[in-house]
Amino acid sequence: MPSLYASCVRDAPDVIITGARQYYAMAETLHLFSNPVNAAHINASLDELERGDIVEIDV
Numbered sequence: 568m569p570s571l572y573a574s575c576v577r578d579a580p581d582v583i584i585t586g587a588r589q590y591y592a593m594a595e596t597l598h599l600f601s602n603p604v605n606a607a608h609i610n611a612s613l614d615e616l617e618r619g620d621i622v623e624i625d626v
Contacts, residue, residue, distance in 0.1 A: 572585070
């Protein structure tokens with residue numbers, strides 16, 4: 568499981584330390600959701616998944 572470590576020191580900037588994979592995954596998610604049209608499409612797809620409105624295919 569990925570971990571995040573936070574360092575908060577008085578009179579210094581807060582720092583977050585994480586693994587590269589988790590950082591890139593978070594950056595990709597932020598990128599995908601930065602476009603409102605793309606974000607709406609992703610959210611609509613997630614809503615369909617929650618409702619069970621899916622089609623299974625063999626690949």
